[in-house]
Amino acid sequence: MELPTYSDVVEAEERIRGVAHKTPIMTSHTANRITGAELYFKCENFQRTGTFKFRGAYNSVAQFSESQRKEGVLTYSSGNHGQAIALSGKLLRVKATILMPNDAPTAKVVATKGYGAEVLRYDRYNENPEEISRRLSQERRMTLISPFDHPHVMAGQGTAGKELIEEVGRLDYLFVSLGGGGLLSGSVLSAKALNPRCRVIGVEPEAGNDGQQSFKKGEIVTIDVPKTIADGATDRHLGQYTFPVIKKYVDDILTVTDQQLIEMMKFFAQRMKMVVEPTGCLAAAAAMSRALPVEGKRIGVIISGGNVDIDLFARLLQ
Numbered sequence: 001m002e003l004p005t006y007s008d009v010v011e012a013e014e015r016i017r018g019v020a021h022k023t024p025i026m027t028s029h030t031a032n033r034i035t036g037a038e039l040y041f042k043c044e045n046f047q048r049t050g051t052f053k054f055r056g057a058y059n060s061v062a063q064f065s066e067s068q069r070k071e072g073v074l075t076y077s078s079g080n081h082g083q084a085i086a087l088s089g090k091l092l093r094v095k096a097t098i099l100m101p102n103d104a105p106t107a108k109v110v111a112t113k114g115y116g117a118e119v120l121r122y123d124r125y126n127e128n129p130e131e132i133s134r135r136l137s138q139e140r141r142m143t144l145i146s147p148f149d150h151p152h153v154m155a156g157q158g159t160a161g162k163e164l165i166e167e168v169g170r171l172d173y174l175f176v177s178l179g180g181g182g183l184l185s186g187s188v189l190s191a192k193a194l195n196p197r198c199r200v201i202g203v204e205p206e207a208g209n210d211g212q213q214s215f216k217k218g219e220i221v222t223i224d225v226p227k228t229i230a231d232g233a234t235d236r237h238l239g240q241y242t243f244p245v246i247k248k249y250v251d252d253i254l255t256v257t258d259q260q261l262i263e264m265m266k267f268f269a270q271r272m273k274m275v276v277e278p279t280g281c282l283a284a285a286a287a288m289s290r291a292l293p294v295e296g297k298r299i300g301v302i303i304s305g306g307n308v309d310i311d312l313f314a315r316l317l318q
Contacts, residue, residue: 001150001241003151003245004151004152004154004158004186004189004245005189006158006189006190008152008155008158008189009155009158009159009186009189009193010162011155012056012152012155012156012158013159013162015058015062015156016058016059016062016156019048019091020048020159021047022163023042023044024043025041025043025164025167025168026040026041027040027041028041028272030271031267031271034288035287035288035294036294036295036296037296037298038297038298039287039299040164040168040171040299041272041284042161042163042300042302042303043274043303044302044303044304045274045277045280045303045304045305045306046306047305049084049111049115049307050080050083050111051280052157052160052302053080053081053157054083054087055159055160056150056152056153056154056155056156056157056182057081057084057085057087057088057153058088058091058092058156059152059156060088060150060152060156061073061085061088061089061145062088062092063152064092064094064143068094068143069092069093071140071141071142071143072096072097072140072143073085073088073089073094073095073097073142073143073144074097074133074137074142074143075098075145075147076099076122076129077098077099077100077147078100078101078105078124078231078232079100079104079109079111079112079231079232079307080108080279080305080307081147082098082100082108082112082117082119083108083111083307085117085145086111086112086115086116086117089115090116090117096115096116096117097117097118097120097136097142098112098119098120099120099121099122099132099136100112101122101123101124101129102122102123102124103124104231105307105308105312106309107307107308107309107310111307120136124225124234125225130146146180146239147179147180148235148242149180149182149239149240153182154181154182154185154189154242155186156186157182157185157186158185158189158190159190160183160186161174161176161186161188161189161300161302162194164302165190165194165195165300166194168298169298170195170198170298171195171298171299171300172197172198172199172294172299173198173199173200173201173287173292173300174187174188174191174195174198174199174200174201175201175203175284175287175300175301175302176302177203177204177233177279177302178204178211178233178253179204179232179234180235180237180238180239180242181202181242181243181245182239183302183304184200184242184250185242185245185246188200188245188246189245200249200250200251201250201251201252201286202246202250202252202254203253203254203255203256203282203283203285204230205226205229205230205233205255205257205282206228206255206257207226207227207258208223208228208230208233208234209223209253210222210223210235211246211253212253212254214237214238214247215246218247220237220238220240221237222237223236228258228278229278229316230258230261230278230279230281230282231279232277232280232304233282252292254292256285256289258278260285260289261282261285262278262316262317263285264276264285265278265281265317267288268281268284269317274306275306275308277305277306277307279305280303282304283301283302284303287299287301
């Protein structure tokens with residue numbers, strides 16, 4: 001497969017139309033006052049399955065051939081992509097098998113099973129999910145869809161950025177969370193096509209800055225599994241498809257601490273009345289930190305998801 005382009009994002013938008021939600025864009029007078037900027041939050045925590053992941057998952061499974069549909073789809077995921085593939089499989093009548101870490105949030109495991117998928121478990125600190133998934137896909141003759149490193153996934157995720165820019169108009173900055181790079185690579189394709197002067201900033205947890213290291217070094221850097229509350233951004237490296245797009249088009253990659261994520265969760269809960277998971281707070285935490293000169297600028301922020309165990313949510317907010 002070739003690297004995706006903006007035309008693939010446009011096609012993906014048509015493919016998911018009427019199935020994926022066109023999520024709301026929210027503003028906050030308090031956020032604007034703190035930053036001195038105009039912030040526009042694209043709320044993918046209100047997407048089906050609770051994250052942007054449904055966009056890329058459905059766009060991928062919807063393009064299966066008859067033989068692929070018959071054999072089924074397989075993926076590995078800490079939770080959000082797994083839920084998205086599970087629901088996509090249910091809607092398209094394709095059986096799904098999801099490989100999830102033993103310490104995946106209970107809410108995400110329960111939801112994935114609830115969509116009818118088979119869930120297998122692994123030890124994220126001692127086993128490689130990519131290797132296990134490749135072996136299982138061959139043994140079961142199922143199609144493996146990476147959580148991020150797949151052109152159809154990337155194109156689907158890019159529809160979130162496309163919707164944001166088309167609704168609010170010109171942006172000076174677009175902040176996007178970064179794990180494996182699916183959302184960032186797709187979003188930057190949309191941003192540079194619709195708003196070429198917009199600076200696109202990837203944001204990852206400080207403990208898992210493989211993307212930042214790769215961006216600076218000019219080649220993919222692999223790290224140990226990071227320990228962070230941002231469980232959706234614990235990928236050890238960027239992908240063979242996502243990295244070239246990020247390297248070519250993204251303007252910079254920043255990191256934020258777990259404490260900044262907790263403060264951002266509190267802000268969303270108290271000021272905007274929203275439940276946002278730690279990973280979903282990455283982009284907003286960077287934008288609100290004013291690490292870049294955002295004063296007087298129009299800022300787009302993609303809130304990537306809202307799937308968090310309620311007990312953990314309560315503990316973090318306390």
